Amino acid sequence: MGLKDECGVCGIFRPENLESDSTASSMAYFALVSLQHRGQESAGIVVSDGQTLKLKKEMGLVGDVFHKEDFEELKGRIAIGHVRYATAGGRTIENAQPMLNSFKLGSIALAHNGQLVNYEPLREMLEDSGSTFNSTSDTEVILKLIARSYKKGIENAIHGTMQLIKGSYALCILTQDSLIGVRDPNGIRPLCLGKLPEVDGKPGGYILASESCAIDSVNGELIRDIKPGEIIIINKDGIHSSSIDVKNRKQTCVFEYVYFSRPDSVIDGIPVQEARYRMGQALALESFVEADVVVGVPDSGIGAAMGYSKASGIPYVTGIVKNKYIGRTFIAPTQKERENMVFVKLNAISSDLRGKKVVVIDDSIVRGTTSRRLVQILRRAGAKEVHFRVSSPPVKFPCHLGIDTPSKNELISSMHEVDEICKEIGADTLAFISLDGMIKALGGDSFCKGCFNGEYPV
Numbered sequence: 001m002g003l004k005d006e007c008g009v010c011g012i013f014r015p016e017n018l019e020s021d022s023t024a025s026s027m028a029y030f031a032l033v034s035l036q037h038r039g040q041e042s043a044g045i046v047v048s049d050g051q052t053l054k055l056k057k058e059m060g061l062v063g064d065v066f067h068k069e070d071f072e073e074l075k076g077r078i079a080i081g082h083v084r085y086a087t088a089g090g091r092t093i094e095n096a097q098p099m100l101n102s103f104k105l106g107s108i109a110l111a112h113n114g115q116l117v118n119y120e121p122l123r124e125m126l127e128d129s130g131s132t133f134n135s136t137s138d139t140e141v142i143l144k145l146i147a148r149s150y151k152k153g154i155e156n157a158i159h160g161t162m163q164l165i166k167g168s169y170a171l172c173i174l175t176q177d178s179l180i181g182v183r184d185p186n187g188i189r190p191l192c193l194g195k196l197p198e199v200d201g202k203p204g205g206y207i208l209a210s211e212s213c214a215i216d217s218v219n220g221e222l223i224r225d226i227k228p229g230e231i232i233i234i235n236k237d238g239i240h241s242s243s244i245d246v247k248n249r250k251q252t253c254v255f256e257y258v259y260f261s262r263p264d265s266v267i268d269g270i271p272v273q274e275a276r277y278r279m280g281q282a283l284a285l286e287s288f289v290e291a292d293v294v295v296g297v298p299d300s301g302i303g304a305a306m307g308y309s310k311a312s313g314i315p316y317v318t319g320i321v322k323n324k325y326i327g328r329t330f331i332a333p334t335q336k337e338r339e340n341m342v343f344v345k346l347n348a349i350s351s352d353l354r355g356k357k358v359v360v361i362d363d364s365i366v367r368g369t370t371s372r373r374l375v376q377i378l379r380r381a382g383a384k385e386v387h388f389r390v391s392s393p394p395v396k397f398p399c400h401l402g403i404d405t406p407s408k409n410e411l412i413s414s415m416h417e418v419d420e421i422c423k424e425i426g427a428d429t430l431a432f433i434s435l436d437g438m439i440k441a442l443g444g445d446s447f448c449k450g451c452f453n454g455e456y457p458v
Contacts (some may be wrong), residue, residue, distance in 0.1 A: 008035030278306025295319025
């Protein structure tokens, strides 16, 4: 707990032979609702009816931004959508996505999950050549770069842009007649392709999404993940795929499995809940402690807690409940309010914990304040001992690739040893999974682990 999400993107393509005036936008809406955990600051949808692109975006949750009458306006066969948590640019409507650009050759809209590391020099270059900007977001830089080369054709324009931009990006792009998905050469941010259900025996079209749970939400079928460095263009001619001419090496953000993704998603062929379960098993083998019960911190700690319980033989109990009507803790505007919101967000079940030695499994420790309050909650419920176990290694370095982590001197593990952190959070014992143990649990080493070891793919 304590790391901050990036964003979620989706795209819908419906064939011409379907009665689908507003189904593309409504399907995008349902996909965004299922991706709400990835960003809760703003939401937006752009649709194309083959001629015109229409945009609706506002600050707030998906269900608050869109109303029934909006879908009467958002008519078209193709749509893209976005939910945002700010990693580059401030929290303003100007930085909300998707972003739409109309110019003499047509219109293009873009939804972006990720973060560019060379955003500032690229923006300066564009400004020097006459471009003006309405936002402080790196997404607008990508959009301007594509628009600048649009006369070469959309595919060539995207290829050229990918040669210039560096960082993490999963893009959904909308033109008048095409839906396009793009993933950075390291595949740091996830993006997958699905097939929409048939309508009266006719093909229903396609969906692009950050996570497979969004495909499930529209009763679709996961086809595959977009490959690192791949551009996938969907239009009336079908699906066309190409890749940029660079060394494409998959380095998926490991925190997709630890924390960000929903447990019912499959990212790059790995079921998220299964990965968390195996991380919990590895944690039990590395740092067993005598205890009466194991509890997991909702939501992302639960799978690891079940795995720990299985491997250790210590019974799993619910132990901690989460208030379903409150967002992740980072929504609170100040750090002090964020810390106190833990008491609103989580509570302990005394009957599960009173008089017992408790192993509590969380996905991460970032600043340590949330963990300290969690230990207080467990002790208040009558826990005799609290043994804190973490299903990821110590977070020692900030992320520059799409996660809004605190600076290095705010990361408790970069400034303190494990025994000092244990004392700071008030636990009886503390242990983290080893980096090797986590990678072994994930079944391979094709992940960005920069927040743990300071080695970034870009």
